[in-house]
Amino acid sequence: MYIYTADEMKEIDEKTIGGEDGKSLELMEKAAKSIYNVLSDRITGKKKHKQVLAVCGKGNNGGDGLALSRLLGNDGFNIRVLMTAGEKELKRDTSVELKRLEISTDNVYYLGSSSRELLDQIIGDSDFIIDAIFGTGFKGKVDGELSDIMLKINDSKATVVSIDIPSGLVGNNGRVYGNAIKADFTVVVDSLKTGNLLGQAPDYNGEIIVGEGIGLDKSQASPDKRLLSGKTAGKMKTRRSSGHKYDFGSLAIAGGSIGMTGAPLLSAKSGLGSGCGLSTVLIDKEAYAYCNSPWPEVMIKPYANEVEFEKLLERATAAVFGPGMGMDEKYDKMMIKALKRDIPIVVDADGIYRLNKARDQLVLKDKNLIITPHLGEMAKLFRVKTEDVLDDPIYFVKSAVDCYNAVVVLKGPCTVIGAKNELWFYYKPNSGMACGGSGDVLSGIIGGLCAQGYETLEAAKKGVVIHGTAGEFARAEKNEWGMCAGDIINNIYKGIEPLV
Ligand SMILES: NC(=O)C1=CN([C@@H]2O[C@H](COP(=O)(O)OP(=O)(O)OC[C@H]3O[C@@H](n4cnc5c(N)ncnc54)[C@H](O)[C@@H]3O)[C@@H](O)[C@H]2O)[C@@H](O)CC1
Numbered sequence: 001m002y003i004y005t006a007d008e009m010k011e012i013d014e015k016t017i018g019g020e021d022g023k024s025l026e027l028m029e030k031a032a033k034s035i036y037n038v039l040s041d042r043i044t045g046k047k048k049h050k051q052v053l054a055v056c057g058k059g060n061n062g063g064d065g066l067a068l069s070r071l072l073g074n075d076g077f078n079i080r081v082l083m084t085a086g087e088k089e090l091k092r093d094t095s096v097e098l099k100r101l102e103i104s105t106d107n108v109y110y111l112g113s114s115s116r117e118l119l120d121q122i123i124g125d126s127d128f129i130i131d132a133i134f135g136t137g138f139k140g141k142v143d144g145e146l147s148d149i150m151l152k153i154n155d156s157k158a159t160v161v162s163i164d165i166p167s168g169l170v171g172n173n174g175r176v177y178g179n180a181i182k183a184d185f186t187v188v189v190d191s192l193k194t195g196n197l198l199g200q201a202p203d204y205n206g207e208i209i210v211g212e213g214i215g216l217d218k219s220q221a222s223p224d225k226r227l228l229s230g231k232t233a234g235k236m237k238t239r240r241s242s243g244h245k246y247d248f249g250s251l252a253i254a255g256g257s258i259g260m261t262g263a264p265l266l267s268a269k270s271g272l273g274s275g276c277g278l279s280t281v282l283i284d285k286e287a288y289a290y291c292n293s294p295w296p297e298v299m300i301k302p303y304a305n306e307v308e309f310e311k312l313l314e315r316a317t318a319a320v321f322g323p324g325m326g327m328d329e330k331y332d333k334m335m336i337k338a339l340k341r342d343i344p345i346v347v348d349a350d351g352i353y354r355l356n357k358a359r360d361q362l363v364l365k366d367k368n369l370i371i372t373p374h375l376g377e378m379a380k381l382f383r384v385k386t387e388d389v390l391d392d393p394i395y396f397v398k399s400a401v402d403c404y405n406a407v408v409v410l411k412g413p414c415t416v417i418g419a420k421n422e423l424w425f426y427y428k429p430n431s432g433m434a435c436g437g438s439g440d441v442l443s444g445i446i447g448g449l450c451a452q453g454y455e456t457l458e459a460a461k462k463g464v465v466i467h468g469t470a471g472e473f474a475r476a477e478k479n480e481w482g483m484c485a486g487d488i489i490n491n492i493y494k495g496i497e498p499l500v
């Protein structure tokens with residue numbers, strides 16, 4: 001499934017309409033029908049007693065909401081409409097849809113004209129609220145009376161259905177700068193937009209359902225963004241029954257420092273969990289004394305200097321560099337040694353900001369490099385603020401791909417994987433994954449897959465899916481509060497199963 005930015009979608013809309021009279025209204029009707037088809041499966045009960053309040057803005061999203069209201073009205077629902085813009089401000093098609101609705105003017109309310117008591121009352125006694133205030137054309141911040149109305153809707157008992165995107169979210173990046181609607185369902189028109197997945201979208205979307213296509217002309221769109229899932233991650237390679245441990249690769253994890261020896265251990269254990277034959281933590285001699293492993297299957301080898309470090313790397317078929325390593329400059333030399341080896345390397349955590357320094361000293365052109373930053377690490381890599389990355393994560397992923405000739409995994413509730421000319425979005429919000437060690441587990445899985453011979457993009461895609469699925473199983477066992485990195489590790493095998 002392809003994903004578009006709101007700007008790309010606007011171009012597609014314009015190309016489809018192509019100045020043809022009536023075409024945009026036809027698309028609006030198709031959008032409404034596709035949303036209606038999704039909803040009719042989900043809205044049950046005696047329709048004639050159900051109150052629907054459609055809250056509609058001046059743009060095409062508002063028009064979609066009005067056209068949908070007509071279909072729901074024909075179906076037996078009681079329809080009321082709250083317009084958030086005056087009649088004269090409405091876009092032409094939206095104005096046409098308001099007339100087509102043909103409901104009594106008593107049931108059409110206007111923000112700014114109707115009293116707050118009355119609006120609070122109609123919000124309070126609605127069973128369903130259709131959120132068609134803003135769609136992907138929204139930019140900026142919601143404030144004033146509209147913001148109060150949104151909060152009222154969010155607090156109401158009604159089931160809230162957002163059309164295309166919860167109103168108040170920015171269509172390109174999913175950011176919320178003021179208030180926004182919190183939906184129970186978001187019914188996306190035709191195709192997912194990046195704003196449905198990124199930024200704060202997971203806190204507002206509710207369940208996301210993509211409606212059927214509305215016949216948009218995408219012939220000139222050249223899409224590069226796709227949804228990553230168990231299906232698009234591809235299958236695991238079969239394992240040779242007669243194979244021995246060296247056939248399944250040897251992973252080295254360089255990391256750990258005093259107080260942070262657990263990070264490389266989590267990564268090493270996860271590498272083994274992903275099927276790799278051997279997993280070894282390479283740790284600074286000083287920190288070695290503090291390294292207590294609960295896993296005897298993980299080897300731990302200390303080094304005193306970069307020469308010893310390089311020697312220990314010799315047998316590795318892939319490496320993870322950075323978990324729990326700390327900021328000490330002495331590790332810069334180890335990083336250069338690691339990157340000079342002709343093996344795939346996952347640079348994670350404290351390794352990431354070092355890449356900036358190492359870049360001038362290395363030829364990264366033909367390297368099999370994977371970088372796995374979270375938002376803050378991406379910001380550090382480019383010496384910008386975290387907010388800047390949130391504003392345009394796609395730009396930073398693409399820039400990191402180009403700067404470092406790497407596969408880039410920007411971790412978050414929607415993880416974005418970037419490679420040359422392609423981007424993959426893995427949308428699996430799970431607040432239980434937001435805990436120390438979860439990233440180490442991911443780098444270990446990806447490293448373990450690289451050690452077994454999966455190429456970098458394939459390892460990143462599979463690794464992200466395995467990690468996310470393992471996290472879902474951990475959540476099912478222990479909930480989002482109770483789960484921790486060790487629980488994700490214990491479920492890696494369940495994350496692999498769908499890919500076998
Ligand atoms: N061609 C069409 O008719 C189609 C329209 N579609 C719908 O149209 C939506 C996009 O429509 P539009 O581009 O008209 O815009 P929207 O309906 O998303 O709403 C934005 C409107 O509010 C204004 N606005 C933007 N930021 C604002 C702010 N901070 N405060 C106040 N007003 C602000 C904009 O100027 C615009 O008029 C999609 O989300 C989708 O729902 C789709 O159904 C596909 C087909």
Ligand SMILES: [K+]
Pocket residue numbers: 061131132133134135162163164165166167
């Ligand atoms: K909306």
